[in-house]
Amino acid sequence: MFSFSSLSPKIKKKIIGRDREIDLILSVLDSGKHILLEGPPGTSKTTILRAIKDEINVPVFFLTGNSDLTATKLIGHFDPPKVLYQGYTTDNFIPGPLVMAMREGGILYIEEFNRIPEDAINALITAMSEGEISVPRLGVVKARNTFRVVAAINPFDDVGVERLSRAILDRFCSVKLQYQSKEDEIRIVKSKTSCDDEWLIEFAVEVVRRTRMHPDLRMGASVRGAIDMVLIAQNLKNLGYDGLELVREAAITGLRNKVWVSEASEKDADEIISEVVTELYLERTGIEEHLKKTSVK
Ligand SMILES: Nc1ncnc2c1ncn2[C@@H]1O[C@H](COP(=O)(O)OP(=O)(O)OP(=O)(O)O)[C@@H](O)[C@H]1O
Ligand SMILES: [Mg+2]
Structure with a gap:
């Protein structure tokens, strides 16, 4: 069976230091859980995710959170011209990164997570806790068992972790990264x-x-x-x-x-x-x- 932790030695070879944090991240991923990475800029958050991406067979989708990252952008939409001629068929749906990550059992990595709007957070809560979401006119999208959400925030940011609701925090395990030695x-x-x-x-x-x-x-x-x-x-x-x-x-x-x-x-x-x-x-x-x-x- 696939295990994230088995990749630990290979990932550590690509990254300077951070052995403990890499072990924690891989252990959370192996537990089937989602991760909130908390660390100031430059503390290896993206570097670790990129190293994981290079070693696993599941895709990793990199996103930067901002107010434009709405639920529709995360989930996807129907192609309007095609819908006009062919109707709401599965083929006419253009999946967003959340649906792609769920279908392919990939990792959805969202930086600046505390900047994304409430409706996008709610879509994520459903996907993370139910393992499926219901998309109007498309139906239910089920997540494969390697689907994970990894979110990253900078604790110095204006709107920090306290801006995130209890409901979303409850779905995450937490790994903190301090500045490197x-x-x-x-x-x-x-x-x-x-x-x-x-x-x-x-x-x-x-x-x-x-x-x-x-x-x-x-x-x-x-x-x-x-x-x-x-x-x-x-x-x-x-x-x-x-x-x-x-x-x-x-x-x-x-x-x-x-x-x-x-x-x-x-x-x-x-x-x-x-x-x-x-x-x-x-x-x-x-x-x-x-x-x-x-x-x-
Ligand atoms: N442990 C590391 N090993 C090798 N390079 C690193 C390491 N940590 C950071 N770097 C380098 O430092 C730079 C910043 O690291 P990175 O992008 O991973 O930080 P981050 O935590 O994602 O920051 P931000 O919050 O600003 O997105 C990159 O150029 C990266 O290559
Ligand atoms: Mg980063």
Whole structure:
């Protein structure tokens, strides 16, 4: 019999770290249950699902939740011109991702799940709890036994998990993903940039990690920020930039849109990123120590 967990070693080979989370996700899928993944941006949610997709024989449908993802879009619709000439036949129904996932026993992966409208959530509740939905003029669509819903949300989002009703939460098991360890983030940045400047990689990772603890930021940057910062810095270096200017320009350009400044802060994103980079640069280059010594004299 097919088991998601048997894929664990292959999936782990494709992903840096995350062994525990992969085991939890596969165990929930093997239990026949649906998963709500909760984690800030860049914490491997999509990466894990893509790795699962590459290893299984069932299709995975990737969707991003927004207010346009209505129940009709999820379920599907009849093709109007064909209906005009041929009527409501099964062949004239254009299935949406929910119906496709149910029929094919696939995984429906919905990011930004808390942004989808109520009617779409209700359609999902029925599919998840009954294993079937009734579509007007088409009839009952039954889910094959490998059908699963995996939803993902970002806990920093304006409308978080509390926006989701008890009814939908009750149908999900929960896997939380925290930011990766520093070592894993360094490995991820290395693998995504092919950069061989160890100093720059560690520097970029430390910058994004410091933004996450910064009192003026409601949300700091993810590993995606460190990847972008390193890629930009490499190109700026080729254009002749170096030193503090190089890392500061790369950081501001790469991270500006990825951090979320607190309403109470009097600084803007550029100032905060610039301060973080400057402080770290002085620490790393030892200039700070030098300044301290010279000011004592
Ligand atoms: N564990 C990992 N192994 C390898 N690459 C990773 C890992 N985690 C993240 N990445 C890389 O970091 C980037 C962001 O990861 P990913 O898209 O999986 O995050 P996410 O949790 O889906 O974020 P979001 O909430 O913004 O959708 C991707 O480029 C991905 O390749
Ligand atoms: Mg994602």
